[in-house]
Amino acid sequence: MKKAIFITLFLAMAAGTVPAGAQSRAELALKVERLEREMIALENRLRGGQANTSAVPMQGGADNAALADMVAKMGTMERQMRMFTGKIEELEHRLRQQDQAMEMLRKELDLQRQEAAQAQASRPQQSMNTNAPAGNTAAANNNAGAPAAETPAATTPAKPAIELPAGDAAEQYRYAFEFIRQNDLDSGFTAMEMFLKANPGDERVGSAKFWLGRIHLLKGRMPQAAQQLLALIEEHPNHEKRVDALVDLADVLIALDSAPDACNALAEFRRSEAKANDRLKARAARTAEKAGCS
Incomplete structure (x- = not known):
């Protein structure tokens, strides 16, 4: 029954729209069930034909041809189902990227609001009675009826410039990575580039290249992501992040419409998958299916 429902949904997708009424779905289900009964009947007739070939000499060949035709049609349907599954996974991947971008934007807006509130709270409260010099008391009294001068509006302070600390390379890398850990990808990207130079x-150069490639990927800059990830894969063959970079590179190549190259990257991953955890292996399997790797 599950198979019949699944094939019914697939037929509806292949036609372009899902049936609107229950009657249409029931008709498709009946057609699928009829096809299954016909296949079963053909198989039974074939088995009976093998037992008594002299009685119906031409029946077995016709049944074989009909069965082969049905098998071919089912194969075509399965290929189309895989294609639809790949498209759905691609859409889900794009939605995840959009969700990540929206989350980063939300955090950036929250940070700006906090900075504005802090600037407003730290603005000094000016009072002519307490802050005016003693010699200007008379002038203050004379101007008591005059409208107060407008105070310039407080401006949101600019984010501090990115500058590596003066310590050693380990301290500088920790400084750059802290931005990434806090999901401040733009600042983290700038700091990692400064660390590399x-x-x-x-x-830690290999790790820096990995994070630069990952940030490019999250920002949708696929050619630049491929360049950084390839630099890590080729120049640091024993790096602990190399297996992650291979799967990331496969995703990038799929986005660049280069599925065969993505399959090559995943083949290299399989040669090193002993270093990968189960989560990364499962992700690699999904990516291989999306790319149509054999």
Whole structure:
């Protein structure tokens, strides 16, 4: 019964729209059940034909042809179902990226509101009676009836400039990574680039390239993401993040309409998957299915 319902839904998707009424769904279900009964009947006739081939000499060939035709149609339907499944997963991936972008935007707006509130609270409360110099008391009294001068509106303070600390490479990397940990991807990207330029020979360079590639991926900058991830994969073959970078690269290549290259990246991942956790292995399997890898 589940198979009949699933095939019914697939037929509706292939036609372009899902049936609106229960009567249409019932008709499709009946057609699918009729096809299944016909296949079963054909198989029974084939088995009977093998037992008594002399009675109906031409029946077995016709049944074989009909059965082969049905199998071919079912194969076509399965391929179309895989195609629809891939498209649905691609849409889900894009929705996840949009959700991440919206979450980052929400956090950025919250931070700006907090900074504005802090600036408003720290603005000094001016009072002519307590702050005016003693020699100006008379002038203050003379101007008591005059309208107070407008106080300039407080402006939101600009975010502090990104500047690596003066410590060693480990401290500078921690400084850059802290932005990423707090989901401030723009500041984290800038700090990681500065770390790379300041410490080109440090052991953390591979990690910096990975995070630069991941930020490019989250921001939708696929060519730049591919460049950074490839740099990690090729230049740091023993890096702990290399298996993650291979799966990320496969996602990037799918987005760039290069599914065969994505399958090559996943094949390289399978050669190193002993270093991957179960979550990453499951993600790699989904990506391989999306790319149509054999």
